[in-house]
Amino acid sequence: MPPELTQLLPASVPLSWYLVLSAILFSLGIAGFLFRRNIITVFMSIELMLNAVNLTFVAFSYHLKQVDGHIFSFFVMVVAAAEAAVGLAIILTVFKNRATLEIDEVSSMKL
Amino acid sequence: MDALLFLTFAGIAVLCAINLVLQTHPISSALSLVGVMGSLAVLYLLLGGAFIAAVQLIVYAGAVMVLFLFVIMLLNAQAERTTSKSAMRAWVSVPLLFTFVILLASLIIQRAPAGAAVKFGEFTGGSVANVGRALFTTYLLPFEVTSILILIAILGAVVLARKEI
Known part of the structure; x- marks a missing residue:
């Protein structure tokens, strides 16, 4: 790496950069959740939001020098894996019954 | 680096x-x-x-x-x-998203702990040994409850994926 580039960049990264990255990823997850109409893409946006929250847990775990944040993000991963299994089974059932993946067309519970 | x-x-x-x-x-x-x-x-x-x-x-x-x-x-x-609503959605969503991100980022930078910096190698408490020790002592009960959660998820996936539903 050229020396002028090393001087330009700080030696350590502020904690808030990690939190801002997490906020950006979470907002993009919200955007995908709200504006996509494919049910599988909506589901993937939820996974993106869970990942953003995990990054916050691990960043604060670093800041507090404790391992608890890692345990919490481990549990979030477990719940996400269980959620993916059940959610994809629900998507399979919806597709079998209605032959569509568009969430706008699955509206039988609408008043 | x-x-x-x-x-x-x-x-x-x-x-x-x-x-x-x-x-x-x-x-x-x-x-x-x-x-x-x-x-x-x-x-x-x-x-x-x-x-x-x-x-x-x-x-x-x-x-x-x-x-x-x-x-x-x-x-x-x-x-x-793509439907006729798609373009309108983009026009509404992109400014809203930008405003939301900027609000969140300014809040975080204002409230984040001052002087907190992340330097690689200063915290090594996330190794397998440390996480395992915490998981099997302090967090033993949640860890065991997780196994029940996964069992229920397996049953749910099997029931939902059957032919008759």
Whole structure:
């Protein structure tokens, strides 16, 4: 790496950069959740939001020098894996019954 | 070096996340999500979470995403059709999203602990030994309850995937 580039960049990264990255990823997850109409893409946006929250847990775990944040993000991963299994089974059932993946067309519970 | 690594992988994560939201075909979205998860694993390593980085790659980028790709290919999902509402949605959503991100970022920078910096190698408490010790002593009960949760999830997936429903 050229020396002028090393001087330009700080030696350590502020904690808030990690939190801002997490906020950006979470907002993009919200955007995908709200504006996509494919049910599988909506589901993937939820996974993106869970990942953003995990990054916050691990960043604060670093800041507090404790391992608890890692345990919490481990549990979030477990719940996400269980959620993916059940959610994809629900998507399979919806597709079998209605032959569509568009969430706008699955509206039988609408008043 | 820390800042360079952070900026590189944060950039990859944000670009992949934007691609996830913009792509209309679910396969492209799934592959972008793999990119987000891989770069987040590197960021976990920078934060001293060796175990959680490995789990992120094995469980998330490996198992969960394979499940997603399997379902997408099984259902032969096609690209979304664009409707007349699509352009209007973009005009409304992009400014709203920018405002939300800027508000959140200013709040975080204002309230974040002052002088807190992340330097690679200063915290090594996230090793497999430390996480395992915490998991089997302090967090033993939640860990055991998790097994019941996974059992119920397996039963739910089997019941939902039967033929008759």
